[in-house]
Amino acid sequence: MKVMRDTCVWGGSLADLRAAGHDVVWTGEWDEDPGDDQILASVHAEERVLVTLDKDFGEMAVFRRLPHHGIVRLVNFSARQQATVCLDVLLRHGDELLAGAIVTAELGRLRIRPADEQDSDHDGEASDSEDEAEGD
Numbered sequence: 813m814k815v816m817r818d819t820c821v822w823g824g825s826l827a828d829l830r831a832a833g834h835d836v837v838w839t840g841e842w843d844e845d846p847g848d849d850q851i852l853a854s855v856h857a858e859e860r861v862l863v864t865l866d867k868d869f870g871e872m873a874v875f876r877r878l879p880h881h882g883i884v885r886l887v888n889f890s891a892r893q894q895a896t897v898c899l900d901v902l903l904r905h906g907d908e909l910l911a912g913a914i915v916t917a918e919l920g921r922l923r924i925r926p927a928d929e930q931d932s933d934h935d936g937e938a939s940d941s942e943d944e945a946e947g948d
Contacts (some may be wrong), residue, residue, distance in 0.1 A: 825895035882909030
């Protein structure tokens with residue numbers, strides 16, 4: 813899967829994602845931070861799923877209706893847990909992400925906002941998934 817990893821995600825997860833066969837771009841390798849708007853435009857243009865710790869990207873996608881190809885937000889995981897959780901989310905929810913879902917992974921819980929909810933419901937809550945996020 814084509815993935816863009818935001819600078820705020822632990823650097824060690826880059827090797828793990830690549831070792832699992834993902835085509836990963838890391839914004840930390842860029843000469844300078846272009847800002848959130850340009851990052852979201854890049855993931856859309858390159859058809860990549862964005863992995864971040866930053867809730868601003870989801871808000872940009874939902875409230876400003878900016879296009880994207882899926883967003884994974886990791887919440888309150890240790891640096892070393894981030895790669896494991898990210899790989900699990902990409903494996904289990906890759907098709908939903910590529911269709912434009914926003915997945916928020918927290919300890920013991922995943923919230924999934926399908927793309928169609930982003931288009932029609934800007935005030936609604938994301939649906940809770942029965943999936944358990946791994947946090948060992």
